[in-house]
Amino acid sequence: MIMENVEQTEDKNSINDRIAENEKYFTDMLNTISSRVYFSEYYEPPKVHQYMKKKEKKENKRIREEIVKKNKIEHYDPTKAYTINQMKFIVEKQEKNKGKQQPSRKRKQMGGKKDLKKTVGKKNSNEKEGKDTLSRNQKRKEKNKRQHKLKMIAKAKKIKKAKKEKKIQDRLDYQARHSSVKFSKIDFGKKNKTDVKKRSLKSQLKEAEQIQNKIKNGDGMNLDKDVKSKLMKNALKKVKGVKVKDDVKRIKKTMKRVQKKKEKSKKKWNERNKQQKKEQKERMKKREVNLKKKKTRGKK
Numbered sequence: 108m109i110m111e112n113v114e115q116t117e118d119k120n121s122i123n124d125r126i127a128e129n130e131k132y133f134t135d136m137l138n139t140i141s142s143r144v145y146f147s148e149y150y151e152p153p154k155v156h157q158y159m160k161k162k163e164k165k166e167n168k169r170i171r172e173e174i175v176k177k178n179k180i181e182h183y184d185p186t187k188a189y190t191i192n193q194m195k196f197i198v199e200k201q202e203k204n205k206g207k208q209q210p211s212r213k214r215k216q217m218g219g220k221k222d223l224k225k226t227v228g229k230k231n232s233n234e235k236e237g238k239d240t241l242s243r244n245q246k247r248k249e250k251n252k253r254q255h256k257l258k259m260i261a262k263a264k265k266i267k268k269a270k271k272e273k274k275i276q277d278r279l280d281y282q283a284r285h286s287s288v289k290f291s292k293i294d295f296g297k298k299n300k301t302d303v304k305k306r307s308l309k310s311q312l313k314e315a316e317q318i319q320n321k322i323k324n325g326d327g328m329n330l331d332k333d334v335k336s337k338l339m340k341n342a343l344k345k346v347k348g349v350k351v352k353d354d355v356k357r358i359k360k361t362m363k364r365v366q367k368k369k370e371k372s373k374k375k376w377n378e379r380n381k382q383q384k385k386e387q388k389e390r391m392k393k394r395e396v397n398l399k400k401k402k403t404r405g406k407k
Contacts, residue, residue, distance in 0.1 A: 138191055140191070176347045176348050176349075180347065308365070309362075312355065312358045315353050319355055
């Protein structure tokens with residue numbers, strides 16, 4: 108019996124040792140995993156004050172997008188990646204600092220007992236003053252809130268007015284630069300604007316095709332410095348979440364979409380003109396009929 112008990116205790120010890128070794132191994136393996144694996148890639152952007160106007164909403168949207176980009180970059184930053192042990196150590200340190208900052212309960216109780224008599228004596232005398240101060244504070248808060256609201260409305264109006272004036276000024280400057288008089292016909296440069304857009308898409312397509320061909324032919328290492336710097340900038344922009352037009356297929360798709368949109372608008376415009384002409388003819392016929400009726404009545 109004694110030998111059996113000894114063997115059982117030895118087996119238990121060996122099993123416990125194995126469990127401890129396995130636990131140590133798994134904890135070491137877990138510590139090698141970065142903490143960013145445990146967190147979601149979605150970052151909820153902080154709430155920004157929403158203005159009532161469309162342009163202010165666009166500005167807030169831009170700010171939110173910048174915050175999301177910044178959070179994404181910080182999320183993938185290797186310098187800010189911590190292991191589980193490091194995270195535990197940081198949490199413990201913060202808890203220790205909190206404990207140091209908060210005073211002990213005994214000290215609070217002692218201070219409370221000493222001040223108890225003083226507070227009881229002053230309570231009745233300060234009740235009336237407290238009510239008056241509360242009403243004053245409420246009125247002051249309401250007044251400040253109203254003033255702040257009026258300031259925000261005035262600021263929003265001022266921003267809107269400034270943007271409107273700037274838009275008008277830019278339009279006038281553009282018309283002054285691109286306008287030209289041809290045979291008593293004034294051309295304000297609207298056609299040139301669309302041509303510039305087309306040319307930019309074509310040039311982007313041409314440039315992207317050239318770079319793609321060089322990389323396919325094995326000339327990737329012998330690219331120009333300007334091309335290399337541009338590729339680097341495009342890569343950084345993509346990491347930040349900015350749209351980059353360097354894909355040949357996508358540029359072609361955009362060109363097709365622009366062309367389809369143009370054809371669609373042209374078709375609508377032609378239909379509208381036809382409808383207007385038709386309505387004009389009907390009105391003219393109706394007018395002639397009414398004039399004839401008036402003449403016949405006058406003769407009678």
